[in-house]
Amino acid sequence: MTASRWVRQGVQRAIWWLFVSVASSPAALAWNAGGHRVVAMIAWEAMDTSTRSAAAKLLRAHPDFLQWQERSRDADADADLTAFLEASTWPDDIRRDKRFYTAGLEAPTPTLAGFPDMERRLDWHYVDLPVGSAVGKAGTDGELGRQLVELADTVGNRQASTAARAYALPWLLHLVGDAHQPLHTASRAQPDGRSDNGGNEQPVVNPFDQRHPSTNLHRYWDDLPAPPWLRGSRLESVVRALKQGFRPPLVAGVSAQWIEESRQLARDQAYPPGRDEVPTIDSQFHENALALASQRMIDAGYRLADLLHRLLGAK
Numbered sequence: 032m033t034a035s036r037w038v039r040q041g042v043q044r045a046i047w048w049l050f051v052s053v054a055s056s057p058a059a060l061a062w063n064a065g066g067h068r069v070v071a072m073i074a075w076e077a078m079d080t081s082t083r084s085a086a087a088k089l090l091r092a093h094p095d096f097l098q099w100q101e102r103s104r105d106a107d108a109d110a111d112l113t114a115f116l117e118a119s120t121w122p123d124d125i126r127r128d129k130r131f132y133t134a135g136l137e138a139p140t141p142t143l144a145g146f147p148d149m150e151r152r153l154d155w156h157y158v159d160l161p162v163g164s165a166v167g168k169a170g171t172d173g174e175l176g177r178q179l180v181e182l183a184d185t186v187g188n189r190q191a192s193t194a195a196r197a198y199a200l201p202w203l204l205h206l207v208g209d210a211h212q213p214l215h216t217a218s219r220a221q222p223d224g225r226s227d228n229g230g231n232e233q234p235v236v237n238p239f240d241q242r243h244p245s246t247n248l249h250r251y252w253d254d255l256p257a258p259p260w261l262r263g264s265r266l267e268s269v270v271r272a273l274k275q276g277f278r279p280p281l282v283a284g285v286s287a288q289w290i291e292e293s294r295q296l297a298r299d300q301a302y303p304p305g306r307d308e309v310p311t312i313d314s315q316f317h318e319n320a321l322a323l324a325s326q327r328m329i330d331a332g333y334r335l336a337d338l339l340h341r342l343l344g345a346k
C-alpha cells in the first residue's frame with residue numbers, strides 16, 4: 032500500500048473527530064490531555080510485560096498515584112494502565128495545581144514528600160528553534176531537548192533513588208509527546224519581528240470547530256488529535272483506528288532527531304499558506320494537518336515504548 036493511501040485511510044478513520052471536536056483546554060501549551068493519553072496508550076500496548084511492570088512500579092511510588100486512580104471512571108480498569116495514562120498529562124495538570132508554583136511569578140510553595148521541589152517547570156515543554164526569518168526572542172529558549180536526555184538518564188538509572196525516578200517518569204511520558212508536536216519546537220517571526228511563540232501569537236479561524244472557531248495556531252495543533260476528555264473505550268477505539276491507518280515510525284531515533292523532524296514539519300507544514308493576519312484554515316490544510324498530527328501520535332507512542340524498553344526492560 033502506498034504511503035499516501037495509508038494517510039488517506041487514516042484521515043477517513045480519524046475524520047469523525049470533526050463531529051465531536053471539543054477544543055476547551057485552557058492553556059494552549061501542549062498536545063491536549065486526550066492527545067497525551069493517545070500517545071501513552073499506543074506506547075503501553077507496544078510495551079512488553081517486564082517494561083510495563085517496571086514502569087508501573089515507579090508510578091506506584093509517585094506521590095499522586097492515588098489521584099490518578101480516582102480519575103478513572105471504570106472501577107474494573109487496570110490500575111497500572113490508568114496510572115500510566117494519567118501520568119502522561121501530569122506535567123500539564125500541575126499548571127492548575129495550587130501545591131505548585133511558577134518560578135519568577137510566584138513564591139515557592141512548601142516541598143511535599145516525594146517531590147524534589149514544587150516548581151511547575153513551564154519551560155521544559157518546548158524548545159524554541161527559529162523557522163523562516165530570524166525571530167526576536169521572547170522568554171527562554173526552552174528546555175525540551177535537554178530535559179528529554181536528562182529525564183531518560185534518571186529513569187534508566189537503577190542507582191538513582193526510587194523517588195527521583197518516579198518523579199522523572201511522568202515528565203518523560205509527557206515530553207516525548209510534546210517533542211512530536213511541530214509547534215513545540217519552533218517559532219516564526221511575526222510581521223513586527225517578534226516571535227510568535229510556537230504559533231501562540233498567531234490567531235487563526237478554524238471553521239472545522241464550530242464551537243470555538245477563533246483560536247490560535249498552536250492551540251489548533253494541540254487539539255487536532257483528540258478531545259481533551261478522551262478516556263476508556265473511546266480512547267481504545269481512537270488508538271485502534273490510528274494503528275490501522277498509520278504506519279509505525281521507520282526509525283526509533285533519539286530525542287534530538289524527533290525535535291529536528293518537528294522543526295522541519297513546523298517550517299514546511301504547520302502554518303497555513305500566505306501571510307494573512309488572521310488566516311482561515313481551509314479543508315486541504317486541515318486534512319493534511321489531521322493526518323500529520325495522527326502520524327506524530329503514532330510515532331511518539333512507538334518511540335516512547337522503545338525508549339522505555341531500553342531504560343526499564345529486562346536486560
Ligand SMILES: [Zn+2]
Pocket residue numbers: 060061062122123156205209
Ligand atoms: Zn507539555
